[in-house]
Amino acid sequence: MTTHVPPPAVQSPAAAFAARYRATTIPPVDLWSPVLDRVFAHATVRNYLPDPLPDGTLEVLVGAAQSAASSSNLQLWSVIAVEDPARRARLAALAGNQQHIAVAPLILLFVADLSRAARVATRHGRPQEGLDYLDTFLVGALDAALAAQNAVLAAESLGLGTVYIGALRNRITEVAAELKLPSHVAPVFGLVVGRPDPQKPAGIKPRLPQSAVLHRETYGADGEAEAIAAYDEQFHAFQNEQGLPRQDWSSVLAARIASAAFLNGRERLADALRAFGFALK
Ligand SMILES: Cc1cc2nc3c(=O)[nH]c(=O)nc-3n(C[C@H](O)[C@H](O)[C@H](O)COP(=O)(O)O)c2cc1C
Structure with missing residues (x-):
C-alpha cells in the first residue's frame, strides 16, 4: 500500500488542549500518547x-x-x-x-x-x-x-x-x-x-469548554451561560480564520431547534x- 505522511499532529497535551479549546489555562495533564495527538487534531x-x-x-x-x-x-x-x-x-x-x-x-x-x-x-x-x-x-x-x-x-x-x-x-x-x-x-x-x-x-474547530460538558457525580448547569458566551467568542475567531461568516455558536444552535423546518426532511x-x-x- 502507498504510505502517506499524515498532517502534522499537535504532539503535546498542552498544544492539543490549546488547539481544541483555545484555552489559556491548560489542565495539568501528564498522560499522553500518539493516538491522542491524532484524536485532538481531528478536523x-x-x-x-x-x-x-x-x-x-x-x-x-x-x-x-x-x-x-x-x-x-x-x-x-x-x-x-x-x-x-x-x-x-x-x-x-x-x-x-x-x-x-x-x-x-x-x-x-x-x-x-x-x-x-x-x-x-x-x-x-x-x-x-x-x-x-x-x-x-x-x-x-x-x-x-x-x-x-x-x-x-x-x-x-x-x-x-x-x-x-x-x-x-x-x-x-x-x-x-x-x-x-x-x-x-x-x-x-x-x-x-x-x-x-x-x-x-x-482548521481544528474549538469545542465547548469542558465545564459546559463534564458533570461530576450529578448533572448541573451552573456557570453554563458564561461558558457558552466565552465559546461564542472562540467560535467567532475560528470562523474568521476560516474565512467563514461571523456566527454565534449559540445562535446557530437555537435557530436549528427553533422549527422542524430545519430538519430538512x-x-x-x-x-x-x-x-x-x-x-x-
Ligand atoms: C453525524 C454527523 C453528520 C454530519 N453531517 C454533515 C454534512 O452533511 N455535511 C457536512 O459538511 N458536515 C457534516 N458533519 C460534520 C460536522 O459539521 C462537523 O463534525 C462539526 O462541524 C465539527 O467540526 P469538526 O468535525 O471539523 O471538528 C456531520 C458530522 C456528524 C457527526
Whole structure:
C-alpha cells in the first residue's frame, strides 16, 4: 500500500488542549500518547483532490471500523462503499448538493442493518420479534456510528480526510433506493474519504469548554451561560480564520431547534424507517 505522511499532529497535551479549546489555562495533564495527538487534531475536511486512494485503503478503513465495540457483538451495521462517479454525483444531489461527495473518490454509507440478523434468524427457524423495537434500531445506529468514527481516525492517521454526511437522511428513501437497500436496512450517514486539498487546509474547530460538558457525580448547569458566551467568542475567531461568516455558536444552535423546518426532511424520518420495516415499538 502507498504510505502517506499524515498532517502534522499537535504532539503535546498542552498544544492539543490549546488547539481544541483555545484555552489559556491548560489542565495539568501528564498522560499522553500518539493516538491522542491524532484524536485532538481531528478536523472535518470539505476540500478534496479528486485523486484515487491508495490500494487497500477501503479494506484498512473497514477493518478499523469493524474493530470498534459492537453491542453484544451483534454487529447490526453494514457499510456500502460507493466509488462510481455517477452514483456519487446522485448522492451529492440528494445531500443538498454537497460537492465534496462528487469530488472525493469514495463515500462510505454506514447503515443500521437488521436484515442480516433477520436472515440468520430465518435460517435458524426462529421468530424475529426483537427486530420490532426502537432499541434494536438504536443498537444498529450506535454500532454504525462507533464503527464510522474508528474509520475516521484510521483515515486521519493515514493523512486522509473525511466528512460525515448526515444530510443523506434528508432524502433517506431516495438514498435507500439508490443503494438498493433491502427491508430492515437504514442509512445512518455517509462518510466521504479523500485526499485533503493542501491549498485549503481544514482548521481544528474549538469545542465547548469542558465545564459546559463534564458533570461530576450529578448533572448541573451552573456557570453554563458564561461558558457558552466565552465559546461564542472562540467560535467567532475560528470562523474568521476560516474565512467563514461571523456566527454565534449559540445562535446557530437555537435557530436549528427553533422549527422542524430545519430538519430538512428528517422530520419524517420515523415514517420512512417504518416504511423500511423498522416498527420502532
Ligand atoms: C453525524 C454527523 C453528520 C454530519 N453531517 C454533515 C454534512 O452533511 N455535511 C457536512 O459538511 N458536515 C457534516 N458533519 C460534520 C460536522 O459539521 C462537523 O463534525 C462539526 O462541524 C465539527 O467540526 P469538526 O468535525 O471539523 O471538528 C456531520 C458530522 C456528524 C457527526
